[in-house]
Amino acid sequence: MSFVVRQIAKRADGGDIIRTRTLAAAEITVGRGTDCDIQLADLGVMLRHARLMQLSDGTVAIEATGGIPLEIDGKFVNRADLSVSDNPKIDIASHRLTLAKGDTPGAIAITAERVVAASDAADAASEIGIFSLRETMPSKRGLAWAFAGLVLIIGLALPLFMMGGSMLPTDMVAAAGRPAGASDAGKLQPALGGDAVRNAGYSADMVWSSGPLSTAHAGLSNNCGACHSQPFVSVTDSACISCHKADAVPAHASADRMDKGRLQTTGFQADIHKGLNLPDGRCASCHKEHEGPRGALMVAASFCTDCHTGLSGRLTDTKIANVPNWEDHPQFKPTLVSVASLTAPRFERVLLTDKPMERSGLIYPHDIHQSATNGVGNMVRKQGLAAGANGALACNYCHTPDSDGVRFKPIEMEKNCGDCHDLAFARDGGVIRTLPHGKPEQVAGVIRDFYLGQALSPRAGVQRLAFERRAPGRMAELESADLRVTSVGEARARGNAAIAQIFGADGKAGGLCSDCHIVNNTGAPNVAERYTIAPVTLASHYLPKGQFPHNQHKTYDRRAGDAACVACHKGVMTSKASTDVLLPGIGECRDCHGSTKVATNVPATCNTCHGYHYGETGQGGDFTNSPHRQPAPPAKVATRATPVRLGSAEPTKAVRKASA
Amino acid sequence: MASRAAGKASGKAIARAPRETAHEGFLNHKRSRWLKIALFLSALAIAVYVLTDPQPRPNGGTVAGYTLGTIGALMIIWLSLIGLRKRIITTKPYSLKGWTSAHVYLGLSLIVIGTLHTGFQLGWNVHSAAYVLMMFVIISGIYGIIVYARLPEQLSANRNEATQPQMLEAIRALDRQLDTAAQPLGKDEADLVRLSLERTDIGGNLWQRLTGRQPRCGTARARDAIQALVNQQMRTGKPDQRLTQILFLLERKDAALAQARRHIRMKTLLEIWLYIHVPATFALLAALIAHILSVFLYW
Numbered sequence: 027m028s029f030v031v032r033q034i035a036k037r038a039d040g041g042d043i044i045r046t047r048t049l050a051a052a053e054i055t056v057g058r059g060t061d062c063d064i065q066l067a068d069l070g071v072m073l074r075h076a077r078l079m080q081l082s083d084g085t086v087a088i089e090a091t092g093g094i095p096l097e098i099d100g101k102f103v104n105r106a107d108l109s110v111s112d113n114p115k116i117d118i119a120s121h122r123l124t125l126a127k128g129d130t131p132g133a134i135a136i137t138a139e140r141v142v143a144a145s146d147a148a149d150a151a152s153e154i155g156i157f158s159l160r161e162t163m164p165s166k167r168g169l170a171w172a173f174a175g176l177v178l179i180i181g182l183a184l185p186l187f188m189m190g191g192s193m194l195p196t197d198m199v200a201a202a203g204r205p206a207g208a209s210d211a212g213k214l215q216p217a218l219g220g221d222a223v224r225n226a227g228y229s230a231d232m233v234w235s236s237g238p239l240s241t242a243h244a245g246l247s248n249n250c251g252a253c254h255s256q257p258f259v260s261v262t263d264s265a266c267i268s269c270h271k272a273d274a275v276p277a278h279a280s281a282d283r284m285d286k287g288r289l290q291t292t293g294f295q296a297d298i299h300k301g302l303n304l305p306d307g308r309c310a311s312c313h314k315e316h317e318g319p320r321g322a323l324m325v326a327a328s329f330c331t332d333c334h335t336g337l338s339g340r341l342t343d344t345k346i347a348n349v350p351n352w353e354d355h356p357q358f359k360p361t362l363v364s365v366a367s368l369t370a371p372r373f374e375r376v377l378l379t380d381k382p383m384e385r386s387g388l389i390y391p392h393d394i395h396q397s398a399t400n401g402v403g404n405m406v407r408k409q410g411l412a413a414g415a416n417g418a419l420a421c422n423y424c425h426t427p428d429s430d431g432v433r434f435k436p437i438e439m440e441k442n443c444g445d446c447h448d449l450a451f452a453r454d455g456g457v458i459r460t461l462p463h464g465k466p467e468q469v470a471g472v473i474r475d476f477y478l479g480q481a482l483s484p485r486a487g488v489q490r491l492a493f494e495r496r497a498p499g500r501m502a503e504l505e506s507a508d509l510r511v512t513s514v515g516e517a518r519a520r521g522n523a524a525i526a527q528i529f530g531a532d533g534k535a536g537g538l539c540s541d542c543h544i545v546n547n548t549g550a551p552n553v554a555e556r557y558t559i560a561p562v563t564l565a566s567h568y569l570p571k572g573q574f575p576h577n578q579h580k581t582y583d584r585r586a587g588d589a590a591c592v593a594c595h596k597g598v599m600t601s602k603a604s605t606d607v608l609l610p611g612i613g614e615c616r617d618c619h620g621s622t623k624v625a626t627n628v629p630a631t632c633n634t635c636h637g638y639h640y641g642e643t644g645q646g647g648d649f650t651n652s653p654h655r656q657p658a659p660p661a662k663v664a665t666r667a668t669p670v671r672l673g674s675a676e677p678t679k680a681v682r683k684a685s686a
Numbered sequence: 687m688a689s690r691a692a693g694k695a696s697g698k699a700i701a702r703a704p705r706e707t708a709h710e711g712f713l714n715h716k717r718s719r720w721l722k723i724a725l726f727l728s729a730l731a732i733a734v735y736v737l738t739d740p741q742p743r744p745n746g747g748t749v750a751g752y753t754l755g756t757i758g759a760l761m762i763i764w765l766s767l768i769g770l771r772k773r774i775i776t777t778k779p780y781s782l783k784g785w786t787s788a789h790v791y792l793g794l795s796l797i798v799i800g801t802l803h804t805g806f807q808l809g810w811n812v813h814s815a816a817y818v819l820m821m822f823v824i825i826s827g828i829y830g831i832i833v834y835a836r837l838p839e840q841l842s843a844n845r846n847e848a849t850q851p852q853m854l855e856a857i858r859a860l861d862r863q864l865d866t867a868a869q870p871l872g873k874d875e876a877d878l879v880r881l882s883l884e885r886t887d888i889g890g891n892l893w894q895r896l897t898g899r900q901p902r903c904g905t906a907r908a909r910d911a912i913q914a915l916v917n918q919q920m921r922t923g924k925p926d927q928r929l930t931q932i933l934f935l936l937e938r939k940d941a942a943l944a945q946a947r948r949h950i951r952m953k954t955l956l957e958i959w960l961y962i963h964v965p966a967t968f969a970l971l972a973a974l975i976a977h978i979l980s981v982f983l984y985w
Contacts, residue, residue: 058869058870058876059870060870067865067866067869069865069868069869069871069876069877069879069880069883070876070880072873073870073871073872073873092873093873152854153850153851153854155889156850156854156888156889156946156950157850157889157949157950157953158953158957159892159895159953159954159957159958159961162889162891162892162895163892163958163961166960166961166964166965169961169964169965170964170965170967170968170969171968172965173965173966173968173969173972174965174968174969174971174972175972176969177815177819177969177972177973177976178972178975178976180812181812181815181972181973181976181977181980182812182972182975182976182979182980185812185980189983231980231984232811233810233811233812233815234811234812234813234980234981234983234984235809235811236745236746236747236807236809236811236813236981237745237807237809237811238809250984254983254984254985257983257984257985258982258983258985259985260985261985294749295749298749298752298753299749302752303985304985314742314747317742317743317745321742329742
């Protein structure tokens with residue numbers, strides 16, 4: 027009855043140290059405690075862990091004494107009877123006891139060894155694991171491949187796969203091509219639907235977009251191929267003009283004139299553009315896209331002067347003056363009436379310094395109308411007309427601002443002249459007989475018929491209004507004597523005399539018409555056709571290529587009201603003829619609008635006054651000179667004949683007062 | 687005079703480099719030659735940007751934009767080649783120190799060149815992605831310069847002449863002593879020591895490495911528990927001698943662990959930026975390919 031205990035320990039060099047003891051006892055104890063028969067230096071082992079009892083030859087009972095079940099051949103038990111011939115294995119913490127038959131009869135061999143290595147058996151590899159990040163982080167190479175792959179897939183492979191096939195939406199092109207009709211009114215982007223909607227989804231090549239498209243092109247945002255039709259070829263004009271037909275870009279001269287007129291790039295910049303296959307003079311050269319909502323139409327002042335500096339050198343037949351900058355802006359060249367006409371007036375542009383003359387056909391001396399002390403001033407007071415600070419007729423009595431305050435309403439005879447220059451010629455009971463303005467042939471007929479009617483059937487209370495100056499007190503007598511006719515012949519003679527007198531032809535004083543109009547005596551036998559009035563054409567816009575908002579210039583040089591008007595329109599107070607051109611020159615502008623380079627001035631850039639290529643034609647500034655276009659239609663924008671209206675039956679203010 | 691005569695006699699140059707030149711780092715290599723070059727490049731780029739007035743606004747597609755972009759792309763490719771250069775052991779044509787100096791300063795000048803190339807236009811696209819990746823690489827690089835300049839000194843001070851294996855061995859030796867000292871203890875006390883022996887992770891996960899803190903570390907928990915036991919015993923009488931010895935060992939192990947963890951923390955701070963710098967560089971190179979190709983594809 028004995029146990030032969032073989033305890034195996036590892037040496038530092040890896041070899042085993044085996045110590046064998048023989049314990050002559052039927053019962054032995056196992057544990058960490060020093061009093062145990064088999065001592066296991068293992069903190070997982072209880073001080074007294076188990077007890078082995080030899081029951082009979084070949085059978086051993088084992089019992090857990092430390093309160094922890096024993097693991098025997100993979101099973102946890104508190105007590106077991108073991109057959110030694112089965113070579114049972116008992117695991118206690120990191121140690122294993124293996125039972126076997128001893129060499130001597132009745133002896134039981136117990137091998138005790140550590141099966142789980144002690145924690146301090148670390149090797150050199152763990153040092154790197156502990157002190158470096160190599161085992162904590164994924165490898166740098168792996169991360170590099172992963173990130174680079176991700177970028178290449180999203181940034182290149184997917185867009186390449188999706189590229190191509192996208193075109194300008196056909197219905198957008200079709201809509202641009204068809205003539206604008208009533209059904210298209212108000213439809214700015216008629217192609218919303220069909221192709222455009224089909225192309226509205228996600229597109230992988232959107233990641234290539236360098237910025238948002240302009241508002242007008244926003245519908246093409248995910249449709250790159252619409253403009254970028256060929257790979258490695260910069261956007262060509264063909265993509266632009268498939269929607270923007272030539273007629274739909276009115277502010278541009280023809281492509282070849284634009285190309286000739288623009289500033290040619292030279293040197294390094296030209297080399298770069300050439301090397302990168304970026305031809306100049308394309309639509310996209312000026313209209314840069316992917317620059318945000320206003321991108322395609324963004325314009326800077328230098329953008330204008332790029333072409334307008336030395337334009338005449340490149341575009342030799344242009345009539346537009348060179349404008350290198352505001353300081354060297356040429357003097358104004360107002361559009362003046364050269365031939366007045368009711369149907370086809372003619373205009374010409376004359377430099378302000380070239381003694382310009384306005385041939386409107388009207389007689390209108392500004393100086394008389396601006397006096398506070400003469401007859402006009404008297405009339406203003408008596409009639410209670412709008413007067414300026416000096417008591418003279420106010421400027422805005424005739425020049426009334428239009429609704430947006432930029433320019434002025436057309437001058438109308440009845441409204442602006444009629445209060446003084448009224449056309450009443452007779453009193454018929456309570457009715458004032460008035461001559462129709464603008465219809466000279468009717469005027470003659472009305473007067474003739476008035477006298478004839480009075481001869482055939484004289485009526486009391488009918489009175490001719492006289493225009494000549496008479497001594498006071500004799501007016502009524504003269505007026506009634508004028509209508510006392512005894513025969514048709516006398517009536518006709520009186521009528522003819524009255525017609526000649528009212529028209530004021532042949533230099534007759536006191537003429538009603540000749541106050542303002544040039545009257546011609548044709549000598550026609552028919553009195554209704556004898557006198558004609560020279561046609562009048564009043565310009566409505568002297569500088570149609572620019573904009574001058576009068577309402578933003580109501581004060582000038584600490585002056586306001588009429589004083590401010592005449593501060594710029596200098597000749598007004600002394601102008602004796604309507605042929606005078608009373609526009610201020612560019613020098614007056616420069617008094618306030620200095621260079622953009624001077625901080626104290628109100629800066630003036632091109633678009634302070636100008637739009638892009640606004641011309642008389644609305645077709646672009648150089649349009650009329652282009653041999654590639656249809657001849658320009660007669661100028662319309664600046665044309666406005668004096669409005670022709672029938673004489674009003676309402677008595678004018680002056681007459682009403684006279685009749686009272 | 688004597689030494690000079692001796693030098694002449696032996697025919698050998700005896701003049702030694704001044705001490706400060708001998709210790710010249712990559713930041714002031716050759717009197718900061720590359721710093722000056724980088725500053726000049728940046729100033730030139732700013733001058734080009736300010737003096738040209740592209741319409742309607744500056745962006746990468748103007749003449750100046752293409753020029754800056756080309757310079758920037760070539761610089762990025764050259765900068766990424768430091769990974770190859772450092773693997774080749776040579777001094778010609780430039781020393782690795784010179785190369786690193788150029789890498790750092792030219793890399794920093796890319797902030798100016800790259801930003802001006804964008805014309806301050808950014809969006810959700812592959813072009814801006816390349817820019818953001820570039821800035822990511824540069825910022826991680828700046829971090830790298832800062833830690834390379836500051837941490838080695840602290841690392842050395844903390845190490846206190848001990849090597850990494852020595853630090854580990856110190857902990858292992860304490861473990862062996864703890865193991866031995868705990869042998870006579872009962873289960874509960876022995877389990878506390880096992881907590882220290884088996885539940886102590888020196889390095890830990892990335893966060894623990896970066897902070898150097900492991901409040902749930904087995905050793906700390908064992909130390910606190912045994913400290914409590916000892917305190918309890920001290921209130922009633924004399925504490926168990928074996929426990930006070932184990933407490934002493936645990937405190938020493940805790941100190942050894944703290945030193946190792948400070949070391950690990952600084953090593954982690956020294957290494958972590960490369961896990962951003964290098965992969966982001968390769969992502970940047972990929973984005974650069976996509977950026978350049980797409981610009982010319984959709985010209």
